[in-house]
Amino acid sequence: MEIVAFIIGVVLLVVGLAVSIALHEIGHLVPAKKFGVRVGQYMIGFGPTLWSRRRGETEYGVKAIPLGGYISMAGMYPPSPDALQAQGPAASGRAGGGFFATMVQDARSANDETLLEDDDRVFYKLAVWKRVVIMLGGPIMNFLFAIVLFTILLSGIGVQTATTTIARVNECLPADSSRTACIASDPASPAATAGFEPGDVIVAVDGTPVAIFAEASEIIRASAGDTIPVIVQRDGAEQSLRLTPAAVTQQAVDAQGIPVTDAEGQPELVQVGFAGIGPTAEFVHQPVWAGPQAAVENVGAVAGIVWQLPVKVWQTGVSLVTGEERDPNGPLSIVGAGRLSGEVAASEAPVLNRVAGFVGLLASLNIALFVFNLIPLLPLDGGHVVVALWDGLKRTWAKVFRRPPPKPVDATRLVPATFAVFVALLVMGGVLILADIFNPVVLF
Numbered sequence: 317m318e319i320v321a322f323i324i325g326v327v328l329l330v331v332g333l334a335v336s337i338a339l340h341e342i343g344h345l346v347p348a349k350k351f352g353v354r355v356g357q358y359m360i361g362f363g364p365t366l367w368s369r370r371r372g373e374t375e376y377g378v379k380a381i382p383l384g385g386y387i388s389m390a391g392m393y394p395p396s397p398d399a400l401q402a403q404g405p406a407a408s409g410r411a412g413g414g415f416f417a418t419m420v421q422d423a424r425s426a427n428d429e430t431l432l433e434d435d436d437r438v439f440y441k442l443a444v445w446k447r448v449v450i451m452l453g454g455p456i457m458n459f460l461f462a463i464v465l466f467t468i469l470l471s472g473i474g475v476q477t478a479t480t481t482i483a484r485v486n487e488c489l490p491a492d493s494s495r496t497a498c499i500a501s502d503p504a505s506p507a508a509t510a511g512f513e514p515g516d517v518i519v520a521v522d523g524t525p526v527a528i529f530a531e532a533s534e535i536i537r538a539s540a541g542d543t544i545p546v547i548v549q550r551d552g553a554e555q556s557l558r559l560t561p562a563a564v565t566q567q568a569v570d571a572q573g574i575p576v577t578d579a580e581g582q583p584e585l586v587q588v589g590f591a592g593i594g595p596t597a598e599f600v601h602q603p604v605w606a607g608p609q610a611a612v613e614n615v616g617a618v619a620g621i622v623w624q625l626p627v628k629v630w631q632t633g634v635s636l637v638t639g640e641e642r643d644p645n646g647p648l649s650i651v652g653a654g655r656l657s658g659e660v661a662a663s664e665a666p667v668l669n670r671v672a673g674f675v676g677l678l679a680s681l682n683i684a685l686f687v688f689n690l691i692p693l694l695p696l697d698g699g700h701v702v703v704a705l706w707d708g709l710k711r712t713w714a715k716v717f718r719r720p721p722p723k724p725v726d727a728t729r730l731v732p733a734t735f736a737v738f739v740a741l742l743v744m745g746g747v748l749i750l751a752d753i754f755n756p757v758v759l760f
Contacts, residue, residue: 318662325661325674326654332678333650334360334382336458336685341385343457347450349374354390354437356430361385383650389450391431391438394724396424419735423728440724444708451700458686459611465679466614467607473672474599478529480518482548486592489562505592510559512593516548529595536561540589561589599668614683621647622687629744636751644757649745652752653681694727694734703727 338360345358354373359365361379368377431438439447486505488498518532519525522544526532535544540563547556568576568584576584621628628647635642648656660673692698707725714722 322658322662325658328661328674329654329657329677330382332674333653333681336461336678336682337361337382337385339457339461340454340685340689341387343453343455344387344389344450347446347453348387348389348439351442351446351450352437353439353442353450354430354435355387356390357386357388359386359388388430389439390435391427391440393424393427393728394440394726395431396421396428420728420731423731427728444704444711447704448701451697451704454697455686455689458682458689459615462614462679462682462686463608463611465607465675465682466610467604469672469675469679470602470606470610471604472601473668473675474601476597476669476672477600478595479598479600480526480529480532481596481598482512482514482516482518482593483596484514484594485512486594489590489592506560506562506590507592510546510557510591512548512557512559512591513550516550519547519549519554521546536591537588540564540587542589559591561591563587564590599672611679611683614680615687617645618680618683618687621645622691625744629747632751633747636747636755639755642751642755642757646757647748648757649748649752651749652756653677655752655756693737694730695738699734699737700727703730 341358341360345355348355356374358374358376359368359379360377361382362384363380366378366380368375370376439450442450485507487508488502489505518529521532521535522539524531524535526535536559539561541560543558543560545556546559547554549555565585565587568586570576578584625647628643632642632646634640657674657677660670660677663670663673665673689697692702694700694703703725710722710725714720
């Protein structure tokens with residue numbers, strides 16, 4: 317059953333990724349058609365075509381490998397120079413021009429096939445702002461989808477929070493924390509002595525009203541050995557209890573819950589108050605603005621990873637070779653994301669918790685698609701935006717100084733750089749895939 321659940325989680329992630337890619341390409345398709353660009357294909361995935369249907373001038377289809385997608389717009393680049401066309405194959409780079417020259421000409425030839433004579437329905441002839449809108453449409457769709465998913469997660473499902481309702485009361489205070497059962501010599505726990513009962517709702521601790529268990533816990537931890545009043549609601553009526561938290565020694569942790577060590581690497585110990593009560597965990601619905609806020613915060617976090625991507629991938633490669641534990645906040649491949657989705661689905665948590673985990677993972681994946689596609693390098697969307705802005709800058713410069721309009725920027729000249737970026741991404745993706753297979757991030 318666990319294996320079936322794992323497979324279902326992986327399949328759901330693949331479907332979610334396909335939906336995310338479809339929305340990304342719709343973000344390009346809609347403004348392109350709105351601005352009159354001729355779109356030949358709208359495809360989800362790569363490889364052999366599984367299904368397609370032509371509507372008007374556009375072929376819509378699904379391919380076998382759902383790891384990407386594309387739309388084919390007419391005239392992404394200006395036509396090949398007339399000189400190259402007139403001089404034939406030798407000048408085109410196919411005979412003695414070298415590997416990169418051949419790649420440039422292949423890109424130009426593929427682009428020329430989308431052009432018609434005296435055709436104005438082409439991408440490169442659009443105003444700069446229209447080209448920018450088309451290229452940013454894809455990433456923005458991923459960002460908007462992430463907002464929807466985070467809103468469903470935080471406002472629809474809610475955040476699992478320890479409430480002020482008491483779920484359990486420890487009967488005793490064992491001297492050995494590894495024991496789970498009481499023996500006759502164990503003293504009663506402070507909560508049992510004070511008269512706490514399961515179902516009590518903590519209203520105030522030491523005169524301070526509390527709304528969540530963390531607020532009550534903070535006061536109790538700071539009151540070791542002191543007797544403090546605690547007001548609880550029981551059976552619809554408020555009761556006042558007297559609690560004397562026991563002093564216990566624990567390892568100190570920082571604000572993120574990470575254990576604190578001293579200069580010699582030894583754990584720092586602190587004395588805190590202990591009552592012996594456990595809270596009830598419930599999903600607490602967040603305000604509607606929590607979803608957009610979470611999306612924006614995630615953009616910052618993902619941007620920090622992408623900015624250091626080569627370093628992060630190198631560290632992941634080192635951990636793959638050495639077997640060290642991976643950084644849980646580091647980059648993942650699609651294999652790693654699928655594995656995490658499978659683990660979430662196969663966990664022993666309640667169904668709602670697993671749904672929340674999957675929605676959060678898919679939302680984070682869309683934030684990653686948003687940020688990654690904004691990198692200002694071809695073949696990514698951000699690279700096409702830079703080309704459009706450079707073209708606009710050249711035209712503005714010519715207009716200001718009353719010079720003839722310059723020729724459109726020929727981005728096919730950047731094919732060698734694009735190829736280098738593609739190879740780099742391929743290598744980094746390969747390292748991450750190997751790490752996700754042989755040294756995966758451990759979720760549970």
